[in-house]
Amino acid sequence: MTSILTNYSMNILAVEPFFSGSHKAFLKGLKKYSRHNIIPINLSYKGRKWRMHGNSVVLAGMTQEVEEEIDLLLVSSMTNLPAFLSLTNPRFAETPKVMYMHENQFTQPMPEGEERDQTYCYLNYLSMLSADRLIFSSEFHRNDFLKALPAFLENYPDDKYYYPVDKIADKSIVLYPGLDLKRFDAQIDQRNENENPVIVWNQRWQFDRNPAMFFRVLNRLNDIDLTFDLILAGDTQHEKPEEFEKAWERYGRHITHFGYVEDRENYSRLLHSGDIVVSTATYEFFCVAIMEAIYCGCHPLVPNRLHYPELIPESLHKPLLHAPVLYDTEDDLFHYLKDLLTEESKPLPKSSLQNINEHLDWSKRIDTFDAMFEECLDLDISSALS
Secondary structure (H helix, E strand, O other): OOOOOOOOOOEEEEEEOOOOHHHHHHHHHHHHHOOOEEEEEEOOOOOHHHHHHHHHHHHHHHHOOOOOOOOEEEEEOOOOHHHHHHHHOOOOOOOOEEEEEOOOOOOOOOOOOOOOOHHHHHHHHHHHHHOOEEEEOOHHHHHHHHHHHHHHHOOOOOOHHHOOHHHHHHOEEEOOOOEOOHHHOOOOOOHHHOOOOEEEEOOOOOHHHOHHHHHHHHHHHHHOOOOOEEEEOOOOOOOOOHHHHHHHHHHHHHEEEEOOOOOHHHHHHHHOOOOEEEOOOOOOOOOHHHHHHHHOOOEEEEEOOOOHHHHOOHHHOOOOOOOOOEEOOHHHHHHHHHHHHOOOOOOOOHHHHHHHHHHHEHHHHHHHHHHHHHHHHHOOOOOOOO
């Protein structure tokens, strides 16, 4: 198949069974900025496990209403791709298939007391085999998955010759998602009006973001009579860890916001009034919320692991004249926060912070995505095992 010209508009069918959070933001950004015609078919986020099992029937039915000739199929990592292809066969038999790996079922952490259901790992695995190109959201994500896959396949007694781990690796690349950062530019900074330093939490209120460690550190700071205010925002649609209710009881009068922020202008205003944003995540593939806070001028304190070392320029890991960005231990986080609160160290200026991630704005990412889509038209469409 011959590559198309860059001024040609492809018809790209974007299949998303989990239209929420970062999945939703990614698809909306792609549709808004791409020079190609993005045709979305999506379902709500509710019922994650059911979406992986049963989504293909509904999505295949919705596809029947799409009249355009499709040049490329783009699906998210929550899609049961083999089932979708069989239900729409032969329509996409010769169409290049790209899967964007927002997450994977192999290494995503499980709540305490809940065992990993290997069924969803296998669904993920079959879908990856069925795709012609796999796009991971970070180097950390790709490497972590490829390390976990062979161990998973050892659970199965069949001849390992038929488990093409190398084929999955060969068709895997990394493309950071585009972010809608320019939308924050209209808001002016308000942090100079703060009576106390403001610490921001703007991630999901969920166990894998490790709020227990976050509040342990805050409590230690409070125990030595350091004063600070809190913005506790982020997605609260999941079961809320008890630490947030305890924080409300302890810090109520110092909490300037508590809960999810629906309005985009209010969210931007909050980020522009924060001084420090903290991540204590034990696991995540790519944290959009932290990147948004950094862009708005919040000095980040994030783990020296996961995807952060690759996203934060090495020169800013431990700047000479300003507070560190990466921490290794809980004690490190405590001391770095203490130094910022007591002005023993200075936060990075906003201009330096925006240098961290302004290249991730959709206006600068979209050409890379569009070029990748066009290159996929040259892929050799063949059996997953050939």
